[in-house]
Structures are given as structure tokens and as C-alpha cells.
Amino acid sequence: MYLYVDYDACQHEPHCKAADCCPTGAIMYNEDARRVNVNKDLCNFCGECVKTCPYAVFHIVENEVEARRLDEKLRQTRNTFEYYLKKFFQVTKNIIPYRELEGYLDDFPGIKDIAVLLVDDELKIFIVPENGFDKIKFLEFANKLAEQPIPANNVILLEQIPRTKTGKIHFSQILGQT
Known part of the structure; x- marks a missing residue:
């Protein structure tokens, strides 16, 4: 399993709800950089971030190859x-x-x-x-x-x-x- 993060879709208001709900602490929000950081070693792929984030920033996929495909697809749809x-x-x-x-x-x-x-x-x-x-x-x-x-x-x-x-x-x- 692999956690893909769509940083372009991220819109914190004023903090990251996914970081607040992550049971393992894998998702952290850096207030200075206004960016989430994910420790993929701590992620257990429970899906709480996927359910909680209102901006569809987090996606659980099979592997890194699927993550690259998803990234390409999301980048193509940026202009639709x-x-x-x-x-x-x-x-x-x-x-x-x-x-x-x-x-x-x-x-x-x-x-x-x-x-x-x-x-x-x-x-x-x-x-x-x-x-x-x-x-x-x-x-x-x-x-x-x-x-x-x-x-x-x-x-x-x-x-x-x-x-x-x-x-x-x-x-x-x-x-x-x-």
C-alpha cells in the first residue's frame, strides 16, 4: 500500500484536519511552511485522512507506480x-x-x-x-x-x-x- 498526497489540492483552514485525526501521528502540519508532511513509515493505511480531508488530498493506492499514474491524472485534470x-x-x-x-x-x-x-x-x-x-x-x-x-x-x-x-x-x- 502507498499513501499518495496531492499537495496541489491542499487548502488548510487554518490547520490540517487529517493531521488532527491521524491515529499514528504519520501526518504532521508545518504551520510555518503551511504544508503537511507525511512519515510513510508510521502510516498504517487506515484511511482516516482520506475520510476527514475535505479537499481529497490523500489517496491510498496499491504502490508507487499507481501513485505516479494518479499524480499524472490529477495534473491533467487541473485545467478541466x-x-x-x-x-x-x-x-x-x-x-x-x-x-x-x-x-x-x-x-x-x-x-x-x-x-x-x-x-x-x-x-x-x-x-x-x-x-x-x-x-x-x-x-x-x-x-x-x-x-x-x-x-x-x-x-x-x-x-x-x-x-x-x-x-x-x-x-x-x-x-x-x-
Whole structure:
């Protein structure tokens, strides 16, 4: 067994919940560096860190080869709309835990596709709507989660979100449509 740590996904608030719950003390949080350290010799792969961390930072895999595959997969998805959506909700006080996000959006009608991007340090939400989409209700929904109000003109409706064959977003094409 191997404990993979996705340091890019780590967002402490203001301390590491996984370090607090680790029964063996394998996970330590360095406050000065704002980074977790894992003593893999102490880890017993109990999975408490996986269950406790709201950001899906910890993954138990079969071996180091699987960890490298997971790392590559996570790095490839950093540019997909799911990553931006998850980052958006992570920086809003984590009201919706990382692994429950998709369930919340499934319950919100009329969203075929969504991309949440920072454009010049301003949050922009691009939506491909379906029948039943209500922009006002979506803004109410999003503003309950956001630290700062999201202006209505920052929710942009598109016919489609252009993507490459790998699923990555064509940012320049999206931004050209605004």
C-alpha cells in the first residue's frame, strides 16, 4: 500500500484536519511552511485522512507506480472545468465538501456544463444552460456559498464551452465570447 498526497489540492483552514485525526501521528502540519508532511513509515493505511480531508488530498493506492499514474491524472485534470469548479467552492470556506460538490450541482436544474474561472482576479462563471435554468436562482445558490457577492454579469451563458479532445477548456475561445 502507498499513501499518495496531492499537495496541489491542499487548502488548510487554518490547520490540517487529517493531521488532527491521524491515529499514528504519520501526518504532521508545518504551520510555518503551511504544508503537511507525511512519515510513510508510521502510516498504517487506515484511511482516516482520506475520510476527514475535505479537499481529497490523500489517496491510498496499491504502490508507487499507481501513485505516479494518479499524480499524472490529477495534473491533467487541473485545467478541466471540474477543477475550477472545485477550486471555486474550496475557497469559499468549504461550505460544500470537495467530494459532495457534484451532488449539489446535480440537484440544481438546467446546467448542462459549467466552467468557473478567475479572469483578471475576478470570478466568472460560464454556463451552458438547459431547459429549466434560472439565472436568478443560480445566483442566489452561488452567493450562499461565495465569500463575496457574485455580480449577475459575472454569470455568462454560452451555447457551448469549447474543449480539446482531452477535455481541457479553450480559455481564449471562452473569454472571446464574453
